[in-house]
Amino acid sequence: MSTLAFYVHIPYCVRRCGYCDFNTYTPAELSISGDLSATSRSYIDLLLREIEFARETSTASVVPTIFFGGGTPTLMEAADLGRVISTIGSHFELDPDAEVTTEANPDTVTKEKLAQLREAGFNRISFGMQSAVPHVLQALDRTHNPENVFKATTWAREVGFKEVSVDLIYGTAGESTCDWEVSVDTALALPITHISAYALIVENGTKLEAQVKRGEVIMPDDDQTADKYLLADEKFTAAGFNWYELSNWAKPGSESRHNLAYWNGDNWWGAGAGAHSHIDGRRFWNVKHPAAYSQKVLESGNPMHEQEILTLEEARSEEIMLQIRLATGLDRAALSGDEQGSLSGFLSDGFLDGEAWARGAVVLSKTGRLIADRIVREILL
Ligand SMILES: C[S@@+](CC[C@H](N)C(=O)[O-])C[C@H]1O[C@@H](n2cnc3c(N)ncnc32)[C@H](O)[C@@H]1O
Ligand code: SF4
Structure with a gap:
């Protein structure tokens, strides 16, 4: 039976972090009011139309995993995200044991919101923690208070999320080895089952890149960053998180099945503005901007921008x-x-x-x- 994993892209963030080049937009950039509930309803309606299009196009039957990424998916109403899950379930066969993940910014959740997300069908959540050290978070241009991560992960477990992950970033300018150790130890004290740790990349076109070019920010050398990777690997492993992919560690059985599907070259459909798909050696991707996405979906249901067929x-x-x-x-x-x-x-x-x-x-x-x-x-x- 052929399978199709779903990635669902939510292209909104309250503000843009200085290092991030993901396809995401702030309400101000889109000239929408601070209240995103109307945007949530209308954007999700478009996603449902794209899922119908995926059904018409794909021969796959079973959906083993769904992953909502962003941007900040938790800015959408939980019930709206739930409409996406149930529409996938009505057009495809959602594996009864499906892994359904959302990324979350620790600042955008309350215990009530997490309970609503569980109700909507999510069973895995991945928080963007990045660091536990205030000056590092500030250098990363992050808004959250590090204490919110402890609250958010604890609430997530309390409302029944079986799988809880955090993302960390190492190699920020001004981050000492001792700072990184604090972040690693703080993450390991959380009630989590999975950790991703990424070396900070200076992406083109970001505020961080401009700061580096102007000489205002000096990035650490590669040796220091490599030492931080080794330190993290040692501590994660000692705490029972096994390394399973370059930047990912998990308690036994808590590996991200969705990400493994990418790495194993399985088929997936990326729904939403700018999302990428891969089906049997064909790659295609949607138009990037939410306005262009809306126009294309409303016209034909098909938001594809371009495609390529991989040679052998x-x-x-x-x-x-x-x-x-x-x-x-x-x-x-x-x-x-x-x-x-x-x-x-x-x-x-x-x-x-x-x-x-x-x-x-x-x-x-x-x-x-x-x-x-x-x-x-x-x-x-
Ligand atoms: C879409 S974001 C996660 C969800 C949420 N928007 C947040 O930031 O909390 C995915 C992850 O990518 C990582 N990331 C983004 N930009 C990066 C960069 N320039 N270098 C390294 N990691 C990056 C961060 O760890 C982030 O948590
Ligand atoms: S909250 Fe996440 S997606 Fe949004 S700008 Fe920051 S890192 Fe990027």
């Missing part, structure tokens, strides 16, 4: 790139003799796991994870 070679490169990031690694037999040969230096230098290699898998060692991109480039040269 492109599909293979993508598979190598994604699978090598996983703790399960890449099947060595999927590589040619020459490609395997190109890895011998990395193997002897300890960047690849020798035991895994002996049983036929290419798995990054801890230090190998720090140079994953270089290793992939070497294979694909």
Whole structure:
């Protein structure tokens, strides 16, 4: 039976964080009032129309996972988000054990809102914690009080979320190793089952990039950032969170099934402004701006902007790139003799796991994870 994971994009944030280049808009940018309830209703109506279009287009039957990302999905009314889940359930067969996740900004939830989200069908929630240290949050241009993360994760468990995750960012300018350790320890003291930790990327066109260019912000060097990754990995592992993807750790059985579907190259439909989809080697993506998205959906139900069909070679490169990031690694037999040969230096230098290699898998060692991109480039040269 063929499956289709759903990603649902909500392109709204109260304000834009200085480092973020996600496809998201503030009410002021869209000239809408601070009250987003009308926007919530109308944007969700468009998503429902796109889901009908997905039904007409796709042959898949079962939906194993749904992931609401943003932007800030929790700015929408819980009942409106619930309409998306039930519409997916009425047009497709929603796996009774489906993983249904929303991203959340710790500032945008109350206990009541979390209970409404559970009621609407969510069973997993991922909070953007980023750091527990006020000056680091300030440097990241984040608005939330670090104490809100403890409250939000505790409420989430109290109202019945089985899976609770937090996102952390390391490598912010001015973040000492000691600051990072505080963030890691604070995260580990939360009632959570999953952690993502990302090195801060200076994205083009962001306020952060402008600050770096003007010399107002000096980014830390790569060695310091690598040490922070190793420190986090050590602490997460000691606390029972197993590494399973470059930037992700989970308690046994709490790995994100939705993200694993991406990394394993499964089929997914991305609904919403600017969302990307992948079905059987065809990639397509929607128009980015919510106004253009609205216009296209209202005209035809189809908000697609462009598409590309992956050549066999492109599909293979993508598979190598994604699978090598996983703790399960890449099947060595999927590589040619020459490609395997190109890895011998990395193997002897300890960047690849020798035991895994002996049983036929290419798995990054801890230090190998720090140079994953270089290793992939070497294979694909
Ligand atoms: C869409 S946001 C998460 C939900 C919510 N909007 C929030 O920020 O709390 C997804 C995650 O991407 C990560 N992220 C965004 N921009 C990043 C950047 N420039 N470098 C590293 N991580 C980034 C952050 O950790 C963030 O939590
Ligand atoms: S709240 Fe999240 S999506 Fe919105 S601007 Fe900040 S990091 Fe980006």
